[in-house]
Amino acid sequence: MTYRKSSLSVFRLSSILTMLVLLIAGCSGKNAETGKNANAYKVGLVFDVGGRGDKSFNDSAYSGLEQAKEKLGIQFDYIEPSGEGADREAALRQMAADPDVKLVIGVGLLFTDDITAIAREFPDKKFACIDYNPQPGAEIPSNLSGITFEEKKGSFLAGAIAALESKTGKIGFIGGMDSNIIRKFESGYIAGAKHVKPEIEVITGFIGMTGSAFNDPAKGKELALGQYSRGADIIYQAAGASGLGVIEAARETKKLVICTDMDQAYLAPGYVLTSMTKAVDKAVFTTVDDAMKGQFQGGKQRVFGLDGRYTDYVWNSGNDKLIDQSEHERIESIRKDILDGKIEVQE
Structure with missing residues (x-):
């Protein structure tokens, strides 16, 4: 696109700034996996350090989303971490601010404090945290499900x-x-x-x-x-x-x-x-399924243990x-x- 600096309008400046913001968001690692139904239930997931391809914790969480897409027809976005994951709070906020996202999932114990604070800030959204690890006696927001394992x-x-x-x-x-x-x-x-x-x-x-x-x-x-x-x-x-x-x-x-x-x-x-x-994949799938059915279990830690394997x-x-x-x-x-x-x- 060519233009003359002297003829830039406020509108065109705004458009350019919007494009830059979208470009920066794309570079931060946000990706979309869209189902067939444009109006499908949408989930946003933020990975832990290591991101996709760790052949472990994060990949299992992603597998749960893929299963939910295939069996439940959801859409989902995900954000990869950068460095040591210091941008966790910003990534969670980005997902929570998306009006189409109904459920936001943070993968890993390091999300605990940030996702608790943001769940309180966005009471109309549902949140889930894998390996949720609050301080003893801490109150868990009613719209947050703390997923733990044995x-x-x-x-x-x-x-x-x-x-x-x-x-x-x-x-x-x-x-x-x-x-x-x-x-x-x-x-x-x-x-x-x-x-x-x-x-x-x-x-x-x-x-x-x-x-x-x-x-x-x-x-x-x-x-x-x-x-x-x-x-x-x-x-x-x-x-x-x-x-x-x-x-x-x-x-x-x-x-x-x-x-x-x-x-x-x-x-x-x-x-x-x-x-x-x-079974992080099964826990993610179950949490999404419950949320879609109106059976979301918020306000507590939910244990996925030896019973049920x-x-x-x-x-x-x-x-x-x-x-x-x-x-x-x-x-x-x-x-x-x-x-x-x-x-x-x-x-």
Whole structure:
């Protein structure tokens, strides 16, 4: 487009500024996945650090949206994070301000404070937060659903599996951001391992103290190589995209890794002992479905746990040669004892 500076009107200046704003919004990572019905229910999702392609937490959330699009006919927009995700609040606000978006989802514990504040600011919108982690006793807005999983119980099972399968008597744990939720993974894993083998040694480490710790595969690999060199033959990683480095270290050293959130056996066949899965996809789908039906569960934390296998471990044709039938039966017995209250695992 050509123009003469002297002939710019206020209208044309406004148009140019609008185009720039749209361009900036596009560069921030907002994308749209549109269903067939232009008037369909619309969901806005903001990813955690690592974004799409982490082959873990974020990808599982995106899968839930795709399922909702296919089965429920929704539309959805999503925004990728930048850097350490410092623009979380702005991204959530952008979604909330969209008049077509009915439900806004934040993926990850780091959204907790921002999404709580924005839910109060936009009382006519519905919000959901994966791994919602408020301060004890904090009031949750009635239009906000705090989605949580039983990470500690799932990690207890992962620890039991590791202890049963370890040949060296040493196992490892690598967490992403050192936070109270990732500490649940660590403590549950240690408790489960010692339940099966009290003398087991567990080496632990964390990648960092900020959100970027979930997106540093190089650091994950470095820590894993260190733990394997100290005698650990199995490492449980709860580190988001950083866990990809732990998986690579397992492959290189021909040791074993336990993965998190999704079944990641396809990333290193023969080296992934199991995965402690959190059905983030099912939780996202269920939350969208409930909202569309007028059954949205706001004002509280909603737990997707061992019951119903929303929190679970993987045992299938991909790892049944690593975990035999008798060991699987032992883990299932432990799982049942947790559900029946015979084994107490406090979240």
